[in-house]
Amino acid sequence: MRVAGSNRDETWKRVRAAGVDLLYRHGFEAMNTRQLAEAAGLKPGSLYYYFASKEEFLHRLLVDLLDEIIVDLEQNLDGLQEPVDRLDAYVRTLVRWHVVRREETFIASIEVRSLTHDRQEAYMRLRDRFDVILADILRDGAADGVFDLTHPRITRNAILSSLTAISSWYDPAGPFGLDVLTADFLELARRMVGLRSAG
Amino acid sequence: MRVAGSNRDETWKRVRAAGVDLLYRHGFEAMNTRQLAEAAGLKPGSLYYYFASKEEFLHRLLVDLLDEIIVDLEQNLDGLQEPVDRLDAYVRTLVRWHVVRREETFIASIEVRSLTHDRQEAYMRLRDRFDVILADILRDGAADGVFDLTHPRITRNAILSSLTAISSWYDPAGPFGLDVLTADFLELARRMVGLRSAG
Amino acid sequence: MRVAGSNRDETWKRVRAAGVDLLYRHGFEAMNTRQLAEAAGLKPGSLYYYFASKEEFLHRLLVDLLDEIIVDLEQNLDGLQEPVDRLDAYVRTLVRWHVVRREETFIASIEVRSLTHDRQEAYMRLRDRFDVILADILRDGAADGVFDLTHPRITRNAILSSLTAISSWYDPAGPFGLDVLTADFLELARRMVGLRSAG
Amino acid sequence: MRVAGSNRDETWKRVRAAGVDLLYRHGFEAMNTRQLAEAAGLKPGSLYYYFASKEEFLHRLLVDLLDEIIVDLEQNLDGLQEPVDRLDAYVRTLVRWHVVRREETFIASIEVRSLTHDRQEAYMRLRDRFDVILADILRDGAADGVFDLTHPRITRNAILSSLTAISSWYDPAGPFGLDVLTADFLELARRMVGLRSAG
DNA sequence: CATGAATGAGGTTTCATTCAT
DNA sequence: CATGAATGAAACCTCATTCAT
Structure with missing residues (x-):
């Protein structure tokens, strides 16, 4: 009962894309494997050729994304x-990731609870x-005297959560492009660490 | 079969408190009415004297909380x-609400999706x-020339999300009390709107 | 959706009886909870009001039976x-149990493998x-010189397995009643331990 | 896609051996074709070049074994x-078969139920x-007056079941070898038919 | 008000099997 | 012969909810 021309990689892409869409729209618990299968053009049981459990599927999505972001972040900080x-x-x-991969970053921010x-x-x-x-960046900046922080931990959480939240309110059809958003968040972050804007 | 000493209001309080706890710890979909009933000292069927459906229960929690906050906020702004x-x-x-009623504000921030x-x-x-x-505060401040905003909508979202996120990272057993947190967030917000700190 | 006049104990008896019958006829893995529910006059999900899992159900059947037999055996040996x-x-x-509770003893002999x-x-x-x-009986008899055993462990296994197997071949509609079977097995066991028949 | 060096008979032997092992350890219903394929170094689909269905596979195992035993038994009785x-x-x-081909005889004793x-x-x-x-042996011995049976059918079942059970308790790593076991069962059988031991 | 007993719908997962390649 | 990809049927189980008592 093999479908002609089917191919593991192609199918996995469809499953993944369908999963991201469903997770973004309904959330992990509200989404079900029947929908996922249908959206991927499979029967429910066939999904288990691609993951061991629904929860493992979520896990893979989240970890893969995180890995990608971390690699990118470290590259961008390098030097x-x-x-x-x-x-x-x-x-x-972080602005870029939360805009460009908005759905996935949103899922990640909200569905960690659904993991084992x-x-x-x-x-x-x-x-x-x-x-x-x-934290290291803030500590170093404070030590150098270029940042003027209140409590580093609080500032850090505030910066990070305002960045993370982008994926929850950003509307790609709205007035702001990635450039504007980036410029603004650069300015906001600098202000939050007590740095006078360069401009 | 009325249990001696049972009392609508008292029981409702237990149900509500148990619900907040379970929603906070497990989330709406992962929590079930059996747990809720047990935590409230009832049998599952009895819950339906207190709400029409699990989802209506969540709704009431969220709306009641929001109403309380709005009333409080308007009072505090009054004059x-x-x-x-x-x-x-x-x-x-907002800092106070997200610290003092941390569990409920956290639930509200994350479980809106579970509503009809x-x-x-x-x-x-x-x-x-x-x-x-x-938005009004920012607009007025910018018009008065006391705030120096980039794009108001972006600043507003950044401020609001950093406040809302408090309930997700704040640890009452941690080093910061409400006072410290409030002071820091006051400072951060002022900085974000481009206001030089008074101090 | 409660069925009028239903009662926990009565229902459990029906579930248990249906389970014994199905396990006897089909075996644990081949039997399914739909059949069990139907035979007990319930919907499948309702079964889980009576046990936590299909396997736990089997376990309870087996353990309860074993407990009953052991109590009976110890009573009969007492003094x-x-x-x-x-x-x-x-x-x-043992003959009596394997005849009178033939189905259950048969299940027990064959379905232990299906347990966790x-x-x-x-x-x-x-x-x-x-x-x-x-083993103790054989050892004592050998020590007293009334039994003439080859290897006690082998004799014990042979006796026990011939008794246990009764439930697999005994036909209540056949020519032998409990009395005949008991008399024969008494004689066989005596012979196996090397004892000259009293008669 | 023929694997170099693959060979129908060799592969079948691996499948058979893997099957015996899995059936012995897990039982027919609890074993699955994925395990079987893996243990045989194949992919699940490939198994169907060696049998038409899982159940047919079991059937072949059981029948082949039975055929072998019967042939052997008839040879040994001949003359x-x-x-x-x-x-x-x-x-x-029978002792020899249940010791030497312990796994298969055990499977046969327990998995007949899984057949169509x-x-x-x-x-x-x-x-x-x-x-x-x-039955014939017992009948003849009784007619000759050398056996002293109670009810032939009961004695026959007792002897046969104690032999068949060997595969369920015999431990090849234990104290008894085939010789000891054979000697003991010869003695036990003679006693059961009421014959005084030759020795 | 509360419980005890059950429903019914739906969920995830397993698995023997098929068939294009 | 063998694999890779998928099917389809069915399995166990969960759970919000109902309603007689």
């Missing part, structure tokens, strides 16, 4: 020494790297 | 004219008031 | 000192008591 | 006239030959 430059690169990177306890912990540990990287 | 003062009051109010389409829309319309109030 | 008398009582008891590893181990430990009791 | 000698040969043969109704009947008819052969 930059000055805290200001590093902060800029950090903001620029163990996988949730593992994911959190991975995600902590964002915190640590930003 | 204040200056944009700076109004911004301060706005921040102060209709109720979701109604809830969103109500919640838009926060946006509007803050 | 008997002579190995011959104890052997007789042992055989008499853990429950299987626990069950086996419980079941070992039969072995131990018989 | 023997005396009931005692024939009984000895019968016991000797039709195949089950056919198998049973074949297996009845064991009964008949033993």
